[in-house]
Amino acid sequence: MGEPHSRIEEESPAQLPLLVTTQTQEEEEKDYHLDRILHRLDVFLCFFGFHQSSVLGFLLSWAVFLLFGVSVPVVILKLLSCSNCEKYQIYNFELDIIVSQSCLTAVSLGCISHNLRKYGIRKFLFVDRFHGHMLSFRKEYIEMIEGFFRLLVYWMLPCFLLKIAHEVIRIIYVYHHSWWQSVGMFLAMILSWAYLTTISLSACLLFNLVCNLQVIHLDNYGKLLERDSDVSVFIEEHLRLRHHLSKISHRFRIFLLLACLIVTASQVVTLFWVTGSSGIINFINGGDFAVASIVQVVGIVLCLNAAAKISSRVQGIVSVACRWHALVTCNSTDASESGFSNSAGNLEAMNSAGSLRINYSESDLESVDYFAPPMNTRPVSYLSTYHKRQSFVTYLQSNPGGITIFGWVIDRALINTIFFLEFSLVLFVLGKTLVLTTK
Template sequence: MADSPIEREQSPPADTPLLVSSQPPLDQLRRSNGGGGGESVDANDDDLDRTMQRLETFLTFLGFNQSSALSFVLSWMAFFAIGVALPVTVLELSHCRGCEKYQYKNFELDIVVSQACLAGVSLICVSHNLRKHGMRKFLFVDQLSGRMGRLKDRYIKQITASVRLLAVWSFPCFALKAAREIIRILYVTHDSWWLSVAILLSLILSWTYLSTIFLAASAMFHLVCNLQVIHFEDYAKLLEGESDISLFIYEHIRLRHYLSKISHRFRIFLLLQFLVVTASQFITLFQTTVYSGRITYINGGDFAVSSVVQVVGIILCLHAATKISHRAQAIASVASRWHAVMSCTSSDSSTPMRASPSGGSLDFTNQLNALPIPIDYSESDLESLDYVRMPTNNNPHFASYMSSYHKRQAFVMYLQTNPGGITIFGWTVDRHLINTIFFIELSLVTFVLGKTVVFGVE
């Protein structure tokens, strides 16, 4: 029995084209748009390799590269030393004037726990995938081995844009955290100024380390999804011209298989991220509403800064997941439009049919009139159509036209029933899931406010 396209994809050789078929690959359909020579392809390969190397170095610096036992031990030792032991030790052992007045220590311990949980989940999930698949397979860059170099420039731009996006969101959060710690040191002084500066630098270092790990994991998921968006946009452009339908079906099966892999690799990360952020926000709201004292920027500022980081990470993940899900679902709409245009302007038949004044085909109408089939026009249109049988036409051009039409129709129906997208244990991450998450969060907020504010007043 012949292997299915998905089975053939699991272990392709390095020089295997994107589609294993007797038909020409999809790249040959786009050569007219300019494919570039061998020198440009080699240059793109070198640029892509350098970009991937810089990204891998950055992830190694954060501790995501745990390919060996030594790197695994060093990564987790740095995590527990900088992310957990350092802030807890500073908060527990530091004595200051005004600590009891502001009571910021208990608040900050809860924030350290939530930040460490998020960073730990991110480090475990991303490092596991990198160790198992490697950087190139993790980003599905190896799938370009059978393609031309036309997509590699877009790959480089997308990787650079994702790193720039991480920096754009990280620096404002770092500035907020630094401003908050400086203001706190001015109001909550210690025995000596150098001790205050040491505590300031220690807390900023620990918070920046944990937040960068969390945001970097979210940015990696954002990058993986946006690289697949490139393929779906290129796939939609292929429908501008008519070609073998089987090629389009095989390509779509392969793209959906990639989305299934991405969903499988990140579903635990997304689920735990949602749970930890929800629990953290739940505890934050509960503590701030139960606290009878005055909430100021000195004792409650970290709640705001940490909430900004958590919301940014959630937005990066949800934006990337919904974007690729909607692009995958929009393929059916593009194919339907392409099918309608090709059906109306098809040149498969060498002899065009004569049009009737009512807009129908005279040849087809005459054949219907010649059929000895009784039609009751007193019935409704839908009921009368049940009595009409499709005439048998021996015209080879008409048969070719109908064959092409039915292939396109089957292709459109396949896309409509197989939309694809990023899923979390069967739930597609799209607008409907985001609305569900919003109402769940709103219910938790009203529940906490009802338990603290309303009952507290009474």
Template sequence: MPFFGSLDFIKKKVMAIQTEQPLPTHTNTPFLTSNSNQNQHHQPHENNNNEESETALDDVLARLEALLTLLCFKQSSLWSFTASWTAFAAVGVAAPMVALQVYDTDKNQIKGFEIGIVAFQTCLAAVSLICLSHNLRKYGLTRFLFVDRHAAQMPCFHHDYVKQISGSFRLIILWVLSCFLLKTAREITRLSLVEEGSLWLSVAVLMALIVSWTYVSAISLSACVLFHLVCSLQLIHFDDYGKLLQRENDELIFMEEHIRLRYHLSKISHRFRIYLLLQFLVVTASQFVTLLQVTGYGGVLTFINGGDFAVSTLVQVAGIIICLHAATKISHRAQGIVSLASRWHALVTCTSEASKLRYCSSTGSLEASNHLNSISLNYSESDLESLDHLGTPSNALLASCMTSHHKRQAYVMYLQTNAGGITIFGWTVDRSLVNTIFFFELTLVTFVLSKTIL
């Protein structure tokens, strides 16, 4: 009889399966058609947006490259190399030296003060021109800025790239115009206060000094702004990396993306470390000599004979501040990823623990916890038997949770030991290095004042 009962059961199951109606295949067709129509409708619109963003990016890169070519940074061929350095030697070196020799008088002390100022300003511009032109000649502008198609990867960054490059382009023009107006006001004031024999000669000297000063200041400040632009473009990817922790949940993807970002930071540090170090040394030496000349001068220091000290100091310190601001900002952003990852790890861990608690509570885990706490105190058989029906998490679930926890912990430990940032021969440019530079400069100023005034 059990055998015939089982046969009846099997017949009933077969008849039930045969009587089931299969799902109509055409029901999915309208959804597929509508989705395909929507994709076909939106795909040309997205392609148009991508083409427009790429066109805007190409246009702003072309404008930036034209400006850098005008400032003699582009030296891709022998002819452009010769033309760039010839223009620099004529406008940046020969013109001011000839003007100072012609315009030399005992009243305004131009030759005694301004030769050193012109020498250091020209040296700073030469350092900027050498370092930046070498990198641009070696990598090209798009690879140098990490905005080529292999580095950009996603067209969603193109709008941010255009915004940052346009802002840097306007910043260069603003600083160059400010230097031009500042130097023009200083030279016109001096020309109106100093009596000279020939007016045309004075105007020619004034124009030579203004053009030369604006040219060398534009070169040095453009190099600083270009470094700031490179760091600002990487900040876009660091901001997106912070959002990646909210979108993804794969530690391997996080590590691969962070390795790529850290590789870019190491490339930036390698390309700019000589420039940053030489710029700091030249500016420090210039300020040292300036302070020594000002404090050691026995006569009356006026706007006529000492005005260029203020102008040169403003330009040099502004360039240093631009570079330090960009380097420290991206270093702090890279170090801040560690805190974001640690918070993400804590939230995911707490959430997983809460989910396990909810899973256990659905099968009576709250009672199980009370019983488990009372086992050590009461060993009655009824308490032990009451635990048999409780649905505790399986070993596979616990192993999966522990494996995910270990992966997240390894990822956080990796970030703690590989934070990254802009480095100069191993020294990370952050707040601690800025404090060290400040106290070094303060010690140098105190030393000069002790030798000249006290």
């Protein structure tokens, strides 16, 4: 009986270096995958002009934008005139769409390139080793960055197909030029639209990505309640998360504000044109309105959804901390009165009190919504630990945090306010354009 045990004891020290080597190789492989996906994202942003770290890059990026995103579609609309263009009011409609798309793209390009030039891709996404706890969440980081590209393809592809169908139909029924002129106009309009749309939608998805990366840390924050009993650890981690959210709000507040204003103005002008036009609105002259509106509204919805998700997680942390404080207080009192320490009886009392859960809405069901009850309750120094927990809960209630725009927290209440303001604006425009006369 003693021989097998001695053999195991002799072999186990030799196996330890193999285990350490295997774990090191796995860590290096994860680092390689994260570096590769970050490099892929960096190259993508550089290709579309978001990298403006040098004077040459700055001039080249804005020169391409002015030439390819503004001048080309305007020149095409001027030169390739037709006899049916005035009938369909194509020029006026197209010019308004180009102006709105160019303004939104300029805001996206300017705000994102400024942040990338100042912080770099890793600090911009908070995935560097000092700010993002990269070693603990590398797998989640990779999934979120890959999701950036998937979302971009999912939203670009149907709009791209709709844009192609619109341009083909318009060339067939409106423009009657030679085939090479029609093909050239078609390619120029499609490529210009794809360039502008990719930049504006990528900026919104980058904000969505930054928020989703912070959601990983917010979901993990509640697990500290079952791993640690030191209140100072909770406060220190919460301060770090609030600092990151404050940085995100500061970096994106101008972008979010200007993007909302541009999209709102664009939709109001579109509504004025559609309801105030005396001609017939069909797919030929109104198709671009539909495509541009889909892209702009989707971008704003992605931004607001990501910001509201952050605020919901922060409010959920306050709820979990309050319940954690109540459970620990009740069971600590019971344990101190009955003379028992942190034993199986205390554990049963904790489990009978219920689990710590965050009740998210249906849109948040993909998140981790379960936190196990704390296992480290001790009746020693009960009053002292109680006051520490109480001060921690009071701190959380007084500092909810979240993504803000000049002090306004982006949560469901603010989104409801924005919705009703937009709805009131729509009704106002309809009241000014759709007028029934008795004459």
